[in-house]
Amino acid sequence: MRHVAALAGVGVKTVSRVINGEPNVSAATIAKVTAAARTLDYQPDLHAGNLRRADGRTRTIGLLVGSVDNPFSGAVHRAVEDAALARGVAVFASSLDDDPAREQEAVSAFLRRRVDGLILTTISESQAYLAPELRRGTPVVFVDREPAGVASDTVVSDNLEGAAVATRHLLERGHRRLAYLGDRAEIRTAQARRRGFLDELGLAGIATRDIPVIENLHDIETARLAALALLERDDPPTAIFSAQNLVTIGVLHALRESGLQHAIALVGFDDVPLADLLEPGVTVVAQNPQEIGRIAAERVFARLDGDAGPAVRTVVPTRLIERGSGEIPPRERG
Amino acid sequence: MRHVAALAGVGVKTVSRVINGEPNVSAATIAKVTAAARTLDYQPDLHAGNLRRADGRTRTIGLLVGSVDNPFSGAVHRAVEDAALARGVAVFASSLDDDPAREQEAVSAFLRRRVDGLILTTISESQAYLAPELRRGTPVVFVDREPAGVASDTVVSDNLEGAAVATRHLLERGHRRLAYLGDRAEIRTAQARRRGFLDELGLAGIATRDIPVIENLHDIETARLAALALLERDDPPTAIFSAQNLVTIGVLHALRESGLQHAIALVGFDDVPLADLLEPGVTVVAQNPQEIGRIAAERVFARLDGDAGPAVRTVVPTRLIERGSGEIPPRERG
DNA sequence: CTGAAAGCGCTAACAA
DNA sequence: TTGTTAGCGCTTTCAG
DSSP: OOOHHHHHTOOHHHHHHHTTEEEEEEEHHHHHHHHHHHHOOOOOOOHHHHOSSSOOOOSSSEEEETTTTTTHHHHHHHHHHHHHHHHOEOOOOOOOOOOOOHHHHHHHHHTTTTEEEEEEOSSSOOOOOGGGHHHHTTTTESSSOOOOOSSSOOEEHHHHHHHHHHHHHHHTTTOOOOEEOOOOOOOHOOOOHHHHHHHHHHTTTOOOSSOOOOOOOOOOHHHHHHHHHHHTTSSOOOEEEEEEEEEEHHHHHHHHHHHTTTTTTTEEESSSGGGGGGSSBOOOEEEHHHHHHHHHHHHHHHHHOOOOSSSEEEEEOOOOEEEEEGGGGOOOOO | HHHHHHTTTTTTTHHHHHTTTOOOHHHHHHHHHHHHHTTOOOOOOOHHHHHHHOOOOOSSEEEEESSSSSSSHHHHHHHHHHHTTTTTTEEEEEEETOOHHHHHHHHHHHHHTTEEEEEEEOOOOOOOGGGHHHEEEEEEESSSSSSSSSSEEEEOOHHHHHHHHOOOOOHHHOSEEEEEOOOOTTOHHHHHHHHHHHHHHTTOOOOGGSOOOOOOOOOOHHHHHHHHHHHHHHSSOOOEEEEEEEHHHHHHHHHHHHTTTSSEEEEEESSTTGGGGGGSEEEEOOHHHHHHHHHHHHHHHHTTTTTOOOOOOEEEEEEEOOOOOGGOOOOOOO
């Protein structure tokens, strides 16, 4: 910057004014400074300015998602990026991998870099460690999973109701021998889906103790193996509710390998790529990751713009998409 | 930091030493400082340190991919993140959307934030604007697409050969009426795939002037519509080569809508989610996005570690995966 | 082993 | 309209 000032024959402050488009600079000076900046390939250092700037903003936010290569996360990320780009804010993205240590490290890495806000998918037992940061005024928005130990803006799908809708859909088609395949049991979001499923069975008067509830499936392969084992039981279910996108994919593989894809009903929670091109199409309770990301970003920016109201919890509705697999009728017990 | 120093009753430099794990501090002092830092919830400001630090590193890199919600991009991103995490480096991620303006803005946003290195997917005619930054010593690695106007490390798939393999695969099964559906014509990567396709037809003695070459398909919907139009021609192809993942998905929709998925052969470039669960399975020339991301990150870090050798161009091989759609024999002309 | 002073690139406050 | 001075939070250099 000094060099630019020297070359343009003005003071550093004038350069600063031109770079930041502040008023009260003559057109001639602007031209001189711009030319000098171009000649020297000057790139302003955002961080140096931040050190002194009144608002102390880095125009940067941190985003922690399940994994940047999961389609749900990708859609959330994209929506957050679009909102951020419109405000000149850059996004740090990290993958959680459902590892509490990664959560802590990612948050710490974000904070050391003085992000203006945080959008977090979490797995730790408690997010109380964020309390000091929240007091300091850093906006934190939790996505996909509710926080524990702190109150802050949260954007989640209607997991309980979505799971209930999926379950009712199967019950209404006459299924009585259902099975639940789901994510890690300690994830509150997974718990909600499990509860939505079991509650609905209870309402239908079905003894849930005989219903297979298989949890802790964390990737396609473990889900596939669990589903294969389930299908080989003496008394296999006539319908499966898979409570997460990777679990659904694992189940799809298992059904296909067993040749049962047209015989056993399946409803998945969260949409799956190309679900409509499969045979049969995969019926899902679709989430709305774009909307989740959009709202999360909106919350962060509203807080940065001064919104000091109490923590807002936004529940994004899910939508049942019938494509075939969820409409398979129960097979006679054989 | 001053507060921590005051609370611990030491000088700021001592705090600095403790935070950075520098030697020559007594255990007692370390304990005092650590305790004070914890009490005050002290988070060191990486950027402030950077201003003065000898190496001037922000421990941050910028990654520009096609779109963070494209599966190929997601896989590249994940590989880059894994490599970066191992070195305590955070990743800024942005989507290019094949928009030259976004490329410039993203790079500029990265540079203003003083990233240590850049991993870029590009769309502009020339990347000559990066020359000053390269001279300054910032490592830049181009992924998926070759740069123009500058020489720097590049990691790409073997697009020419991959496309040739796909084409040969169809030719060997007796197809003569092929069609090419591809991405934007100005993308060099797309050009290479198109050339690989056409060259192979030439080698087989097929007059390429009668071969439909449909380009500038930039999303699923435009690809779907183009494929539908193609299939409704008087003399539709017996085999299609779709040269990008979204194009492949669009073609799959069109084939399905026309009921021709078992009648017309299809080979796609770049793998597609759940390709193996479709009916028929989708034969593809798979790229290796994990490897591309891994190598790109490795190049950046090698440069940061002092590697000053000439620009390295790494070509990551592709792999033909036969799943059914590419093995459909040509239909008699009817 | 520890601390004081200077300065990284920038902006705030004020003066000219 | 423009320039000067101080200082953001840290690390460097050098002195104790």
